Amino acid sequence: MGSMDNTAKRLLQRLVRRIPSQMLKTTLDKWSRLTAAQRQSMDYAESKWALTEKLLAICEENELTVKHIAELEMIHVIENPNLGMWYVFQLMDPQDDAHSVELTQFKEQFKSHLSELIRHVSIKIKKHTDEAVWIRIAWGDTFSRPNHLKPTYVVHYLQTPYVFLTSPTSKQKPLLSQALVLSTRYQAIKDANLSGRKLTAIRDLLMKQYLQVFPTKFPSPLAERNCVVSNLHIEKEQAGSAANRHQMACEAFGDGILPQLQSAVYKLETKFRDHTNKTMTERDEPFKCVVKFASTNLLESLRHSASSGVTSTPVTPLLSSVPLKGKNYFVITDNGPGPSSQMKPSQK
Structure with missing residues (x-):
């Protein structure tokens, strides 16, 4: 029977503490490291402490390592992208072949470039159903092994210039930037000056995935829908300016x-x-x-x-x-x- 190292145990304990009990079952079901019998033996009505002990024993039995536990963490983060702080960077000046970069090529290039730049690094890349490429990086340095307790997450939609990441240190940022530029076939990367706690929100803002309203010279259906006039004699003028304000507000910020x-x-x-x-x-x-x-x-x-x-x-x-x-x-x-x-x- 194998023995899990302390980092693997701490990572698993932290994960079980973080994932709500009712969500833990579906997360473990998506992880391919437990047998059907082992998954069925879990009692989710038990306390978090008991669940952690049970899961630790199963992982010990299966001789799982920190890399396997990192896979479980990645599943949880991908399923819950609105839990951390995300920062946006924008790739600049695409080379002629940037549009043709596909997943296999990107994975190989990114791993090889980052591994050349830093001696001890652990990289896991996974494509999500919405076409996003998710990268988990555990950083080490010349002398120390990768720290799986403080990973950086990177999300990139191939064929777009946007990269979303959780905060890397000032030491890690240039290394990450260089690996991203080389593997996406762009020439530079810059801070996009956009951040937020909801990855889905900042992605939708950048990719204009919300209802935009454009200026019009004609009476707006927006104004008709939102303007309720109860007394035409008194409120006619007010209603006109209210509808106008609403139209301009929606032109500036969007509708819906x-x-x-x-x-x-x-x-x-x-x-x-x-x-x-x-x-x-x-x-x-x-x-x-x-x-x-x-x-x-x-x-x-x-x-x-x-x-x-x-x-x-x-x-x-x-x-x-x-x-x-x-x-x-x-x-x-x-x-x-x-x-x-x-x-x-x-x-x-």
Whole structure:
């Protein structure tokens, strides 16, 4: 009978603790490492402690290693993509053959490039049903084995320039960037200035998988559907402006169910302008501050505030840039001399 090492045991314990009991059965069923009899012997009504002990004993019996437990973790993360913090990077300048890169070629290239760059690394690649390529990387270094307790997850849809990843360290990021650029046949990669806790939301925002509304000169079905007029004599004018506000709000942010972003951050690096405060106005260095908008569904909140008249319409480009540019992190700088309103959202 084999003996699981401490890392494998800790990874399994952490996984069982993290996965709700009612979800554990379906997760284990998708894992091919237990026999039918072993799966049936699990009693999911038991406590998490008892379930963990039982599963540890089965894994010991099957002589499973940390790589096998990492497969189980990967199944759980793929099935629950909205649990961590995701950051978006964008591939730049595709080479002529970038569009023809397929899964087998990408897998071989990525593994070989990353293994050349770092001596101890463990890479697992799996294609999901929605065409996403999922990569799990456990990082080591010249002297230490890969740390499976702190993996980086990378999601890439082949034939798109977008890469979604959980936070790698500053040491790992250039290695990962280089391996991705080489294996996708692009020439560079940049921070897309978009992040969020829901992978599905930031993916839908970038790939425009939500109902967009475009400006029209004709009476809008949107306005007709959403504008209920109870007293034509009193409310005719109000209804017209309300319908107009709603139309503009939907043109800026979309209609229907919107991608669930949690925040937008604006970092201001501008000149301080106030003729009553010479000390601040005459400073050479820019005035710096950070403004953060946060909500359980930011785009929905912004759309509602514009539609209801809380914020003015047409919607300021500072806010409409979130869905338009697919970003939620902006650095705002002065657009040359002139009033402070002359500012532009510029990329970090």
